[in-house]
Structure formats: structure tokens, C-alpha cells
Amino acid sequence: MLRVGVMVSGGGTNLQAILDAVDAGKITDTEITVVISNNPGAYALERAKKHGIEALCISPKDYENRDAFNEAFLNKIDEYHLDLIVLAGFLVKIPAAMIEKYEGKIINIHPALLPAFTGLDAQGQALNYGVKIAGCTVHFVDAGMDTGPIIMQAAVPVLDEDTHDTLAARILVQEHTILPEVVKLWAEDRLTVNGRKVKIRK
Ligand code: GRF
16 A cells, blocks of 8 residues: 655645545555645645544744754654655745655646746746746656656646636646646556656556
């Protein structure tokens, strides 16, 4: 049984997409072992609790400095003996020690076609830049910001009448498709990483 931890900060619709895929049997031999947020008010925590999944909050705000948080965060993660860590809208920088320890086992969903528009509000960056195609990316997490090897991407058109919200909503639909699909591929051990290149085995 693959033990998956999902890190969240917001509404948790990507978490929900993974939960739904597991419940539907699209992702097999996998359990969402724990959901962790830095935001005690994150609705994603409610989604986890409704699903009977351990949900906890740990925030840099609760520690005297970032090093203390980083150590506590990694120690907490280690308690769950996770095979895969999914960052689903998690707005806290992952400690370098955790990236090293869990190399190749941390994936992130980013609402842009990387390497374009890294960082926050990628949707707004795309809209303001005037691109005609936007989208989302699932990638492995490395020491950079949104720079790890790309696993899967999905594209959406940017329409003349788009607002930030309409574009973000169109991208989110695709996020809910590719993130569970990557978890499924990971669970089936069908991902091969060679440098920056990620291949999906049939
Ligand atoms: C998504 O748009 C994701 O790409 C971004 O944060 C948002 C999380 O949404 N990183 P949700 O909490 O999964 O609904």
C-alpha cells in the first residue's frame, strides 16, 4: 500500500480530486495517510477529516524561527513513513533537508506551463503577460522554486474576455485531471527520471 501525504494551504480541490480518484479505484493500492496544512483554516483539512484522514496543522508561525519550523516539519513528516508527498497548493517553502531526504518522492502542482510563470499567482502572471495558451504542470520538487523535472502538463486557451478567476478556474479543471493521473503513475511505478527528462512507461 503506497502511503501518500498531501500538503495543503487552501480549499483543497486538488486534494479532493486525489481522494475521489482513490475512491473510484482509478488509483489503486494507495492510501492518503495524512493531510498537513500550515493554515488552520484551510478547508482542505475539513475535506480530509470528512474522509476519515488524519489532518493536522503545522505552521512557521508557531516556531521562533524558520530553522526550528523546518526541523519540526521534517520530523513530523518522518513519523508517517510516506512513499510520496504531494504539494497541492502548499504555500510553505519545503526545507532543503526534506527535499534531500525525500528526493524523487515530492511532487507539486503548479498552475502554469513551467518554466513560464514560476512562483505565486502564476495565473495572473499569464493573464498580464498576454499569453494565448496557459495551463498547469506537475513536477518533481527540487531545491529551486518550481524548477524540478516536469512529469505532466496540460494546456488551456486564454480567452479575450478572461478574468483572473475565469482563467484560474479553467486551469484548475486541468489540475484536477493531471495531478491524480501522476499519483496513479507513481503508484504504478511507471515514472522514469533521467536528469531533467521524465518518461512514462506504458
Ligand atoms: C491551485 O490552483 C494550485 O495550482 C495552486 O494552488 C491552488 C490550490 O487549490 N498551487 P486547491 O487548494 O487544491 O483548491
